[in-house]
Amino acid sequence: MSGPKIIGLTGSIGMGKSTVAAMFEECGVPVFDADAAVHQLQGKGGALLPAIEDAFPGTTGAEGLDRAKLGALVFGDDAALAQLEGIVHPAVAAMRQEFMIEHGGAGLVLFDIPLLFEKGGDAAVDYVVVVSAPADIQRERVLARPGMNPEKFAQILDRQVPDSEKRARADHVIDTGLTLSETRQQVSQLVETLRQMGK
Template structure:
């Protein structure tokens, strides 16, 4: 039976970078956040988003992720409504994807809100990627071209590292790339021995 290993971390922690390192080691990686983004543009979901969040989050008839973010990250109820549209569809897609990778000893499910969405309950173990808060803020500001205030708003909608640590079996601190690679390799070796 293929084990499901969750991989999560707060915004700017570098969880996607860590996921890529696991993928380079031959581990199948499912990017839940990427799937959530592509689901947003399917006609059925776009219509539901329009009904839920209104016409203002669309540009030229297409969902505008920046506009959606500005609405949902300042209104927890709207965020919950959006998640209720997106997450069940991502979960269904992941189920199909897992079947396609059933020969792998374990797969990794990368998701920003693995604990918040309840998806961690379907995982055999969870890897948490951490980095100092100021490092994370700087990374997101540089990556997304957003203000410090906008980053802090997004962070406020995610659990803290402290909340996640108690529920995570493996922790990778992502500050220095070479050091992170060593931690990924050590975790990979652990997973091959312990989770199998």
């Protein structure tokens, strides 16, 4: 037994990735959420706060990381972003390793990774699942978020692999432009298919 098969779940901003990850969890698939891991590491008492404060003075406090301050420093500055990733990524990788040990007996596990293709993570998973919805639905969802505006949305999209390319490179695509129950049905069918393939 070589351990669980790994599903890499990704999708552009506003495509419903978190919703779909929760549906996989409902189907009994353990989920490792890279963003949640980062929040834990950078939140109140987080393990990475000293290193981040050292590299970016004034960006952390009693409540953890001040995301607005740090964001202002690294957004659009590739060198600063690379420095931050050098602090964060190894710690997230260590948490992911612990997760794999903990769920070593599961047939399937899921890694929820927003920048799967952008960071070359697709090479480390067995199946790539992309969540996708029509562009108008995506735009509507994203612009409804607090603090979001068309310029910021455009900047985020510029840093992401286009949705059409993600879909083309995916092993499976979950369409989230449908009702929740239709999306949930797609997820449960896919989990069943992947479990059969893993036998």
